[in-house]
Amino acid sequence: MNLDIIIVGAGIAGLSVAEAMLSRDMKVCIVESRYAGYGATGRSAGIATVQMNDALDIRLSKKGIDILNRWRREYNLDEILNTTGLLSIYRQESMMNYTRLLSESGVAYEVMDAREVMDRWPWLKLNTSDGADAEWCIYTKEDICMDPLLFARLFAERLKDMGVEFVNSKADIPSIKAGAERVTVKGIGYEHDIVGDALILCTGAWTKGMNIRGYTPTILKVPLIFFMYEDVDNIIPFADEVNQTYWIPSRTGMLVGADYTGWSVDDAEGALVEGFKIKGVRLYYTDDHLLTYLKHVRELLVKRIGFNVYESKMHFGPISITPDGRPIVGIIPGFRNLYILDGLKGYGLARAPALAYMLTEHILDGTDMMGELEPSRFANDARLPKTVAGAGGGI
Numbered sequence: 460m461n462l463d464i465i466i467v468g469a470g471i472a473g474l475s476v477a478e479a480m481l482s483r484d485m486k487v488c489i490v491e492s493r494y495a496g497y498g499a500t501g502r503s504a505g506i507a508t509v510q511m512n513d514a515l516d517i518r519l520s521k522k523g524i525d526i527l528n529r530w531r532r533e534y535n536l537d538e539i540l541n542t543t544g545l546l547s548i549y550r551q552e553s554m555m556n557y558t559r560l561l562s563e564s565g566v567a568y569e570v571m572d573a574r575e576v577m578d579r580w581p582w583l584k585l586n587t588s589d590g591a592d593a594e595w596c597i598y599t600k601e602d603i604c605m606d607p608l609l610f611a612r613l614f615a616e617r618l619k620d621m622g623v624e625f626v627n628s629k630a631d632i633p634s635i636k637a638g639a640e641r642v643t644v645k646g647i648g649y650e651h652d653i654v655g656d657a658l659i660l661c662t663g664a665w666t667k668g669m670n671i672r673g674y675t676p677t678i679l680k681v682p683l684i685f686f687m688y689e690d691v692d693n694i695i696p697f698a699d700e701v702n703q704t705y706w707i708p709s710r711t712g713m714l715v716g717a718d719y720t721g722w723s724v725d726d727a728e729g730a731l732v733e734g735f736k737i738k739g740v741r742l743y744y745t746d747d748h749l750l751t752y753l754k755h756v757r758e759l760l761v762k763r764i765g766f767n768v769y770e771s772k773m774h775f776g777p778i779s780i781t782p783d784g785r786p787i788v789g790i791i792p793g794f795r796n797l798y799i800l801d802g803l804k805g806y807g808l809a810r811a812p813a814l815a816y817m818l819t820e821h822i823l824d825g826t827d828m829m830g831e832l833e834p835s836r837f838a839n840d841a842r843l844p845k846t847v848a849g850a851g852g853g854i
């Protein structure tokens with residue numbers, strides 16, 4: 460199979476790059492070892508928001524939300540992508556930094572005091588005092604909510620209809636050979652080698668196992684909790700920055716969210732296991748661990764709401780974090796045609812589409828990538844291997 464672009468991984472990063480390349484008439488193939496959305500994307504809470512604490516992230520998210528809106532129209536994703544907005548609850552003094560960043564990035568937002576918020580969303584319980592504990596909210600009304608697994612699956616189908624080739628490699632790719640001109644993916648049980656002009660790794664937390672020179676992400680195992688709740692009018696996604704939880708009403712009638720906890724794990728698959736790892740000892744869920752954690756998070760939630768939540772379930776997903784916390788996007792040092800888009804932390808849904816377009820313009824038009832995002836910033840890290848071996852067989 461001869462292609463312009465090979466993408467490995469069908470999460471939000473890989474699907475976004477595929478769409479961006481398709482929009483430039485490239486012949487694109489996505490190689491995925493499980494299914495679209497299997498990784499962090501399909502396990503995420505599903506909010507694409509601009510409420511971030513860094514100016515670059517806000518600009519990227521704003522652009523990403525514009526792209527998601529365009530996809531909604533062009534790919535008929537109306538039922539999956541919903542503009543709900545996000546309401547974040549802060550103490551007044553800690554809110555100032557966020558409003559400044561949002562204003563500088565040209566984001567439309569509303570600031571409301573506790574009484575205004577409770578008039579509009581009476582089920583929310585906020586502190587209305589005038590003192591230091593007074594709570595205020597920032598409402599960013601363009602933010603988008605989605606059922607992320609359904610989105611990944613449906614978007615992948617739409618891209619397939621538009622001509623993107625999907626190859627299910629069934630197992631992680633054993634070998635990627637990058638020559639001067641072409642890149643070859645071998646030995647995935649596919650009838651032919653897959654050969655392309657360039658290959659882009661969008662393997663999220665699984666990138667860690669690929670041993671890319673200079674880049675060792677941290678993998679965090681992050682929980683997502685689902686609560687049933689009674690029929691409540693006018694419920695919107697909210698982030699409780701005071702108690703450090705976030706909650707999103709899902710299409711399935713559940714309230715989905717968590718606190719901001721993450722546990723460091725060795726690899727991406729370890730982040731999917733239903734257990735806690737504490738001080739190096741893996742403790743599989745005993746009812747006690749599960750119940751104690753759920754009780755704690757439920758208490759934080761009910762502090763905020765005036766309705767009942769009951770019956771819960773939870774799952775975990777991996778997030779990958781670069782050593783400096785910024786995404787890693789661009790050419791892998793030492794190669795002419797191997798690229799990466801990773802390190803999206805817990806906020807990939809809005810930023811990935813923007814980064815995918817930036818990377819596409821870089822590859823096809825030679826536009827500059829931002830130095831602060833490029834993989835070369837880690838290439839001299841003395842702690843890391845000097846050779847690039849990867850994907851089981853060697854890049």
Ligand SMILES: Cc1cc2nc3c(=O)[nH]c(=O)nc-3n(C[C@H](O)[C@H](O)[C@H](O)COP(=O)(O)OP(=O)(O)OC[C@H]3O[C@@H](n4cnc5c(N)ncnc54)[C@H](O)[C@@H]3O)c2cc1C
Nearest residue numbers: 468470471472492498499500504505506663776806807808
């Ligand atoms: C519980 C949880 C909640 C979250 N909530 C939000 C949220 O509300 N909003 C938000 O913006 N972000 C959220 N995130 C973060 C978001 O999910 C990630 O930033 C984003 O999904 C990362 O996308 P990705 O495409 O880089 O990786 P992934 O979605 O993990 O995709 C990687 C893909 O690559 C495939 N793959 C890996 N290795 C190989 C290989 N060798 N060969 C072939 N295929 C391979 C995997 O199967 C997988 O499908 C959350 C994350 C978690 C875990």
